[in-house]
Amino acid sequence: MSDRFNYDQFLNTLGAWFLGILWFLPIIYAVWTATHPGEYATRFDLLAPLTLGNFVDAWNAAPFARYFLNTIMLVTFILIGQFVLCTLAAYSFTRFSFPGKDILFALVLLQLLVMPDILIVExxxxxxxxxxxxxxAAIGLPYIASGFGIFLLRQxxxxxxxxxxxxxxxxxxxxxxxxxxxYVPLAKPTYLAYGLVSVSHHWNNFLWPLIVTNSVETxxxxxxxxxxGSVDQGIDWSIIxxxxxxxxxPLLIAFLLFQRQFVQSFMRAGIK
Structure with a gap:
């Protein structure tokens, strides 16, 4: 029995390492490409010179300072709204009894089955x-309430x-x-985990912001x-x-810093 357990543990560890390497290889390649001149982007040369100039060129090629400010304002606006609305809704579903409670909660769960892209026109x-x-505000308002956040906090x-x-x-x-x-102090790990999910999703959201914005200011x-990616000729993959x-x-660093709280929160909520 002990030998069997050790064998299973070895296979699990080997599989975890394999998946971890597969996940990490693109990051290694991205770091290599970003820290070397453009001519070394498609070939691996240990003697290639290192440079941080690609980051400077990328930063100067577009108003990234404004883009980052807009993104921080956006995810903060959405997160605060979600925390307030999801907290009040989850608390109501947990501790109060009112007519149609089960039907309303079923409608909240039904939101999880609706893809946001379906509602773009509306x-x-x-x-x-x-x-x-x-x-x-136009980017954030459609996401100001979250069925997933209500469900997670209710649990x-x-x-x-x-x-x-x-x-x-x-x-x-x-x-x-x-x-x-x-309730709120005891749910801090859940708020942290959901905050990471929300910030990650809206930080990476592309289609809706592209449709609803027209200027650098937003x-x-x-x-x-x-x-x-809009340049047809002379693309420098190192700068990209x-x-x-x-x-x-920023998202990768945040997840690495809070990964333990992130996993523990979902385990406490009963989500596998």
């Missing part, structure tokens, strides 16, 4: 009617002992006070990055790769 018509085309809130809620009520706390003092970094690393680097 969302664009709505944003145009509101006069918000070519604004950061977490259901694990909070009712005794804590009763103790807070005895001390004079109302529904909002109980939510703020009891474009996020993903749309700004597409400027490098450097720009891609600058775009995706």
């Amino acid at each position: 969302n664009y018509s709505t944003m145009r009617a509101l006069g918000l085309i070519d604004t950061i 977490t809130f259901k694990t909070v002992p009712k005794e804590l809620e009763e103790a807070a009520r005895v001390e004079g706390a109302g529904p909002i006070g109980i939510l703020w003092k009891v 474009r996020p970094v993903t749309v700004g990055l597409s400027i490098f 790769t450097a720009a891609t690393l600058m775009t995706s680097g």
Whole structure:
């Protein structure tokens, strides 16, 4: 039995290493291409000179400072809105009884089955009617509520002992006070995990921002990055790769820093 266990553990470890290497190889290639002159982008030469000039050229080739500012404003706007709305909705579904509760929650879950791209025409018509085309608000408003966020927080809130809620009520706390003092602090790992998912998704979102924005003042970094692919001749893959690393680097660093909390949160919520 012990030998069998060791054999299975060896296969699991070997498979994890194999998948990890497959995942990491494109990153290695991207770093190599971005830190070497363009002529070495398609061939591997250990004697090739290192350079950081590709990052400088990429940064100067487009208004990346503005793109990054727009992206940070966008993901912050969406995340704050989602935290507020998803928290209130999840708390209501967890601790209150009202007519149609199960039907409403089923509709929330139904949102998870609807691809956002299906709603592009309707969302664009709505944003145009509101006069918000070519604004950061137009990018973020269709995503300000999240069925996944409501479900995830509801699963977490259901694990909070009712005794804590009763103790807070005895001390004079109302529904909002109980939510703020009891439920929210205990759900911090879930907020962190969901925040990473939300920021990652909206940081990388491309199609909707491309459709609803027209100017540099409102474009996020993903749309700004597409400027490098709009050149028909003389494409420098080293500069393109450097720009891609600058775009995706913050998300990769954030995940590496919070990966443990990210995994633990989803395990506590019962999501495999």
